[in-house]
Amino acid sequence: MTPARRIALALLWLAALAAAGWAIGQHLQLSGDLRRFMPSAQTPAQKLLIDELGEGPGSRLLLVALSGDKAETLAAQSQSMRNALAARPEFKLVANGADLGLEAIPERLRPYRYLLSPTLDAQRYDAATLADALQARVQDLGSPAASMLEPLLPHDPTLETLKLAEAWQPANAPQRLHGVWFDRAGREALLALETRAAGFDPQGQQAAVDAVHAAFAQARGASASTLTLSGPGAFSVEIGGRTAREASLIGTVDSLVFVLLLWLAYRSWKAPLLGGLPLASAGLAGLGAVALLFDGVHGITVAFGFTLIGVAQDYPIHLFSHQRPGLSPWASARALWPTLGTGVASTCIAYLTFLVSGVDGLEQLAVFTIVGLGTAALTTRFLLPALIDPAPRDAAASVWLARAWAALARLPRLRAGAVLALAALALAVAVWAPGAFWQNDLAKLTPVPADALARDAQLRGELGAPDVRYVIAVSAADAEAALIASERLLPQLQTLQARGAIGGYDLAARYLPSAATQRARQARLPDAAALRAALDSAVADSPFRADAFAPFLDDVAAARAAPPLRTGDLDDTPLAASVAGLLLQHPGRATALVSLSGLRDPAAVARVAQAQGAQLLDLKQASESLVAAYRGRVLLALAIAAVLLAGTVWIALRSPRRVLRVLAPMALTTLLILAVLRGLGVELNLFHLVALILAAGLGLDYALFFDHASDDYAEQLRTLHAVIVCSLTTLLVFALLALSSIPVLRAIGLTVALGVAFNFVMALLIVRAPASRGGVDAHA
Structure with a gap:
C-alpha cells in the first residue's frame, strides 16, 4: 500500500x-447514583441504607454557616439568602429559624390545627377551657408580643397554631438571635437546605451549590463575612471537581508520555x-x-x-x-x-x-x-x-537492547521450589500482617479531608441533627398503618427520654398524625351550637366583643367536616420535607422512621422497639455487611475467572509445563502485591480487587509473549523491547494514580503499579527461555 x-x-x-x-x-x-455499584439489599437496614444513599433527605442536606462579621449583619445576610433560595427550583426547603412560626402552617391548612395538635387528647373546648384561654389572651395583649398575636386571635383564641409551631421545632434546635439560627457561641448564622436533586445527582447538586454561592455573593455586598458550605451534595461537587482536575492532569501527562515513549522507542x-x-x-x-x-x-x-x-x-x-x-x-x-x-x-x-x-x-x-x-x-x-x-x-538490531538482555540473561531463573517458597512467604505476610485484612468502612474511602468532615460534624451538632447511625424503623403495608404503628411508640420514647437513654427523638406522626388519630380528635370537637354556647359564656366574662371570634367558629366547623390530612396535602409546605424524611413510601410498603439524638443506651432502645414490632437499625453495621456481601460476590467472580483463565491458557498452549510457567508469574505477583499492601498496613477494599484483575491481565500478557519468544534470540529482544515500552507507559500512568488524593484512584494506582513491576520481573525470572547458542553467536 x-x-x-x-x-x-x-x-x-x-x-x-x-x-x-x-x-x-x-x-x-x-x-451518578452510587446504588448502581451496590449489591441487592437483603436486610431492612441495608434496604433503608440504599434508599437513603440515593433519595433520602440526609443525602440532600446542605449546611450553611456565615461568619466573620457582626451578628446583626450575619442575620440580615441569612435572611437575604433564605428569601433568595426559597424561590429557587433547586431547593425543597430553606430553613434558618425564621420560618418556625406561623409560616410553618400555611393558611389553607390552619383549620387542621385542631386535628394535628394533641390538645384535644386531654381536654375539650367547653366554657371553662375557653374562659381560661380568653383571660390568658387579655394578659398577652398587654405584653410585648401583642402586635404579633393580635391578628391571630379572631381565628385562634387558644393559640393552637403557636403551640404546634413550637412543638414542631427540633428538640435540639440552635439558638435564635435577631430572628434566625446561630451557633452556641453566637458567631455564626446557620441555614439548613434540602435540595430537590438526590445527593449523588452531580448536575443537580452542582446547580444547588452554585445557587448558594450566588445568593451569598448578593447578600454579602461589601461585608467581610465568609461562607462555609457542607453536606453530602457539597462534598460530591468538591470531589467531582477534584477528580476531574486530577483525571485531566493524569490524562494529559499520560498522553504526553505515551507520545514521547513511542517516539523514542520507534524513532x-x-x-x-x-x-x-x-x-x-x-x-x-x-x-x-x-x-x-x-x-x-x-x-x-x-x-x-x-x-x-x-x-x-x-x-x-x-x-x-x-x-x-x-x-x-x-x-x-x-x-x-x-x-x-x-x-x-x-x-x-x-x-x-x-x-x-x-x-x-x-x-x-x-x-x-x-x-x-x-x-x-x-x-x-x-x-x-x-x-x-x-x-x-528492527528492535533486535539495537545494541543497548542486546546489552540489556545479556545482563538479564545472567539473572538466575526461578525454579519451582523457589517460586513456591516465595509464594508461601508472601502469603504468610499477607495473612498475618497486623491490622484488619479487609476495609469495610465506606467512610474511610471518602476523599473528603478530615478537617472538612470535622467541620460538617460540628455544623450538624449545632443544628441539632439526629444520630446518623441508629434509627428506629416501623414497616407496614401503607403510610397510614406505618403512622399508627409509630404512634404506639410515643409513650415508650417519652419514657426513654426521661430515663436518659435518648436525648430526643423525631417521627413523622409528630407533624402528621395518622388519619385514625385525626378522626378521634375531630370527634372531640363540639358541634356548632355547643361551641357557640361555650364561647358566648366565655366572652361574657371577658373584655372581648361578642362577635370577635366568628372566624374561630368557622375554623372549628371546617375542621369538623374536613377529611383527614394526608402526606400529599403537605406539598410545597415546610412540613413536607420533615414528613418525607421520616415516612418513606414505596409501592406496596411504607416505613416510618424514628430519628434519635443523644442515644446513650442502644440496647434499651432496641428492646422497646422490638416490643412494639419495630426495629432499631444500625446503619453503620448495615453498610459494613453490604460491603462484605459485595466483596463476597467479587471474590466468587474472581475464583470463577481464575478457573476459566487457566482453561483458556491450557487450550492455547496444550502443554502442562508451559501453562504452569505462564500462569506462575501472574499468581506469584498477585500474592506479592497483597504482601506489600498488607505489609504497609493497607486494609484491602473492593477497588484493590478490581485492580488485581487488571494487574493479572498485564502479567499474563508479559508471560505469554516471553513464552512466545521461546529460545529465539532475535524474538527475545523484540519481546523485551515491547514489554519494556508497555511496562513503562503503564507504570507511569498508575504511579501517577497512586499519588492521587482520591482514595479509590490511589488504591487502583498503587495496586497496578506494583503489579506492573512484579509481573515484569517475574516474567523474566520464570518464563524467559535461554537463547539458542546459534542465536547468541550470530549477534555477538
Missing part, C-alpha cells in the same frame, strides 16, 4: 471515530498517532456498548473503563516492536495473533464473570472492558497493519 493510501486510510479511521463519538454523545446519559512520529487509534476505538466501542445495553452510563464505569482498557495500548506496541524488514505487517500481525488473542481472551474472561455478579455497575464495567479490549485487539490485527511502514527498524 502506498504512503498516500495509508494516510487516506488513517484519516478515514479518524473520521469514523469522530462520527462515532458524536453519535454516542447524542445519546449518552451519565448517572517515528507516526507510531504515537497510529498507536492511539486502537485505544480510541476501544474507548468509544466500550462506551457505545454500555450506552446501548444499559439505561444510563455510570460515571464510575466511564472512569474505571478507560483506566482498565489502558492495557489495550500494549497491543499496537507489540505489533510495532515485532516488525522487521522483510516481513510484512500483515504477516507479523498473523504471527502475533495466537499469543495476543490468548491474552485478550483471558483478560475478557476475567471481566466476563462480573456479568453474573448481580451488580449493575460491575455489569456495565464488564461490558465496557470486554467490548473495548476486543475492539482494540481486532483493530490491531485487521486495520493497523495497513497503516504501518513495511520497512521499519
Whole structure:
C-alpha cells in the first residue's frame, strides 16, 4: 500500500471515530447514583441504607454557616439568602429559624390545627377551657408580643397554631438571635437546605451549590463575612471537581508520555498517532456498548473503563516492536495473533464473570472492558497493519537492547521450589500482617479531608441533627398503618427520654398524625351550637366583643367536616420535607422512621422497639455487611475467572509445563502485591480487587509473549523491547494514580503499579527461555 493510501486510510479511521463519538454523545446519559455499584439489599437496614444513599433527605442536606462579621449583619445576610433560595427550583426547603412560626402552617391548612395538635387528647373546648384561654389572651395583649398575636386571635383564641409551631421545632434546635439560627457561641448564622436533586445527582447538586454561592455573593455586598458550605451534595461537587482536575492532569501527562515513549522507542512520529487509534476505538466501542445495553452510563464505569482498557495500548506496541524488514505487517500481525488473542481472551474472561455478579455497575464495567479490549485487539490485527511502514527498524538490531538482555540473561531463573517458597512467604505476610485484612468502612474511602468532615460534624451538632447511625424503623403495608404503628411508640420514647437513654427523638406522626388519630380528635370537637354556647359564656366574662371570634367558629366547623390530612396535602409546605424524611413510601410498603439524638443506651432502645414490632437499625453495621456481601460476590467472580483463565491458557498452549510457567508469574505477583499492601498496613477494599484483575491481565500478557519468544534470540529482544515500552507507559500512568488524593484512584494506582513491576520481573525470572547458542553467536 502506498504512503498516500495509508494516510487516506488513517484519516478515514479518524473520521469514523469522530462520527462515532458524536453519535454516542447524542445519546449518552451519565448517572451518578452510587446504588448502581451496590449489591441487592437483603436486610431492612441495608434496604433503608440504599434508599437513603440515593433519595433520602440526609443525602440532600446542605449546611450553611456565615461568619466573620457582626451578628446583626450575619442575620440580615441569612435572611437575604433564605428569601433568595426559597424561590429557587433547586431547593425543597430553606430553613434558618425564621420560618418556625406561623409560616410553618400555611393558611389553607390552619383549620387542621385542631386535628394535628394533641390538645384535644386531654381536654375539650367547653366554657371553662375557653374562659381560661380568653383571660390568658387579655394578659398577652398587654405584653410585648401583642402586635404579633393580635391578628391571630379572631381565628385562634387558644393559640393552637403557636403551640404546634413550637412543638414542631427540633428538640435540639440552635439558638435564635435577631430572628434566625446561630451557633452556641453566637458567631455564626446557620441555614439548613434540602435540595430537590438526590445527593449523588452531580448536575443537580452542582446547580444547588452554585445557587448558594450566588445568593451569598448578593447578600454579602461589601461585608467581610465568609461562607462555609457542607453536606453530602457539597462534598460530591468538591470531589467531582477534584477528580476531574486530577483525571485531566493524569490524562494529559499520560498522553504526553505515551507520545514521547513511542517516539523514542520507534524513532517515528507516526507510531504515537497510529498507536492511539486502537485505544480510541476501544474507548468509544466500550462506551457505545454500555450506552446501548444499559439505561444510563455510570460515571464510575466511564472512569474505571478507560483506566482498565489502558492495557489495550500494549497491543499496537507489540505489533510495532515485532516488525522487521522483510516481513510484512500483515504477516507479523498473523504471527502475533495466537499469543495476543490468548491474552485478550483471558483478560475478557476475567471481566466476563462480573456479568453474573448481580451488580449493575460491575455489569456495565464488564461490558465496557470486554467490548473495548476486543475492539482494540481486532483493530490491531485487521486495520493497523495497513497503516504501518513495511520497512521499519528492527528492535533486535539495537545494541543497548542486546546489552540489556545479556545482563538479564545472567539473572538466575526461578525454579519451582523457589517460586513456591516465595509464594508461601508472601502469603504468610499477607495473612498475618497486623491490622484488619479487609476495609469495610465506606467512610474511610471518602476523599473528603478530615478537617472538612470535622467541620460538617460540628455544623450538624449545632443544628441539632439526629444520630446518623441508629434509627428506629416501623414497616407496614401503607403510610397510614406505618403512622399508627409509630404512634404506639410515643409513650415508650417519652419514657426513654426521661430515663436518659435518648436525648430526643423525631417521627413523622409528630407533624402528621395518622388519619385514625385525626378522626378521634375531630370527634372531640363540639358541634356548632355547643361551641357557640361555650364561647358566648366565655366572652361574657371577658373584655372581648361578642362577635370577635366568628372566624374561630368557622375554623372549628371546617375542621369538623374536613377529611383527614394526608402526606400529599403537605406539598410545597415546610412540613413536607420533615414528613418525607421520616415516612418513606414505596409501592406496596411504607416505613416510618424514628430519628434519635443523644442515644446513650442502644440496647434499651432496641428492646422497646422490638416490643412494639419495630426495629432499631444500625446503619453503620448495615453498610459494613453490604460491603462484605459485595466483596463476597467479587471474590466468587474472581475464583470463577481464575478457573476459566487457566482453561483458556491450557487450550492455547496444550502443554502442562508451559501453562504452569505462564500462569506462575501472574499468581506469584498477585500474592506479592497483597504482601506489600498488607505489609504497609493497607486494609484491602473492593477497588484493590478490581485492580488485581487488571494487574493479572498485564502479567499474563508479559508471560505469554516471553513464552512466545521461546529460545529465539532475535524474538527475545523484540519481546523485551515491547514489554519494556508497555511496562513503562503503564507504570507511569498508575504511579501517577497512586499519588492521587482520591482514595479509590490511589488504591487502583498503587495496586497496578506494583503489579506492573512484579509481573515484569517475574516474567523474566520464570518464563524467559535461554537463547539458542546459534542465536547468541550470530549477534555477538
